[in-house]
Amino acid sequence: MATIKQALEKASSLQKISDTWQLDSELLLASAIEKSREYLFTWPERELADTQLRAFQEFCERRSAGEPIAYILGRQSFWDFELKVNPSVLIPRPETELLVETALELLEDAYPGTANILDLGTGSGAIALALAANNDAWQVTAVDSSAQALAVARENAESLQIANIEFVQTSWCDGLEANYYDLVAANPPYVQEGDRHLLEGSLPFEPVSALVAGDGGLADIRTIAEQARHCMQLGAWLLIEHGYEQKLAVAKILADAGYKNIECVLDLAKLDRLTKAQFLS
Structure with a gap:
């Protein structure tokens, strides 16, 4: 005893x-x-x-x-709630709350009524659920290629009783409605293959598919920048979280894809955390 x-x-x-x-x-x-x-x-x-x-x-x-505490406990705090997590989803980070904050700044003034929002690579549903919970009139589509991840996200939505959200299993924007969304948010894989950080902390336990991308970590960001244009309304915003050393590369990808008003947003540590860009033509 x-x-x-x-x-x-x-x-x-x-x-x-x-x-x-x-x-x-x-x-x-x-x-x-x-x-x-x-x-x-x-x-x-x-x-x-x-x-x-x-x-x-x-x-x-x-x-x-x-093994990360979040996986042992089966839960992780994010935004205003606790989410179920397991090894099929990335553990939500506090830094990703900046993406939610930035999205809300863009949405609350421009879309006090209805808005159509897309969350690409939703994982546990963290970003999608935080946005959906903010305004019942906003309709959020949460996309992931993993059926296991979507099962976790659905369970979180049910637990939090958030109904203005739908879940779609697809690869990024494949098959989504054209010219429809007012804001697209994405926290895609952006770690380069072989990066030493993959051996540190919780990363060895997290799904590699949610962390690693080809082309120096930029492959999925490049795909999203190209595909998202076709499902966004004119004037819509694209928000992409990325690595702190990828600011210039991401800005070039977005500019080459035709986006305007490209701006990097710093996190609390003054690191380049995400880039926002507007689709105008």
């Missing part, structure tokens, strides 16, 4: 894998005993059942092997 306090003390081995090992251990133990973190602080001398202790030890072993 072990108390909550003793179990957390034994989890100090997690510091070998994580700078936030104390938080990690608290989250894992709270999940193992199906209580809140506050419960751990309130009842540190409470003894754990054998099944609870085994579950916690198993979680710690997975974390020690490098």
Whole structure:
């Protein structure tokens, strides 16, 4: 038998894998005993059942092997809600909230009523659900080529009771309605094959297809820039998240595809995080 306090003390081995090992251990133990973190602080001398202790030890072993907390817990916070995640989807990053914020800035003034929005490579549905939740009159189409990813996104929509969203399995814009969307958002794969970062942090556990693109990480961005034009209305905006060293390359791709008003948006760390561009002709 072990108390909550003793179990957390034994989890100090997690510091070998994580700078936030104390938080990690608290989250894992709270999940193992199906209580809140506050419960751990309130009842540190409470003894754990054998099944609870085994579950916690198993979680710690997975974390020690490098598996991301989000996959162990099966959930990740994003925007105003928690999303279900599993290894078939990329773990939503806080940096991607900038894409949502930028989209809302463009949409809220221009489309206080109805708007048609497209989210390409939706994964867990993070971007699509954040936009759909903002305005019931906006209709969001969430696209992914992975049936497994779409299953996760649908489950998140049902859990959050967001109805103004439809899910489509296709490759980027293939088969989508022409001249229809007022805004297209995309967080595509943009990591170059063989990039050393793929061996770091949570990336070895995440789906390679959601991370890596050919042509130096630009292949999918190039495809989206070309295809999206055909399903956008005149005046619509395209927002693409990309790597912090890809600003100039992405701007050239968009300019060559005929987009105007091309502008890179910096994240809180002052890194080039996404580029927005307008389809005018």
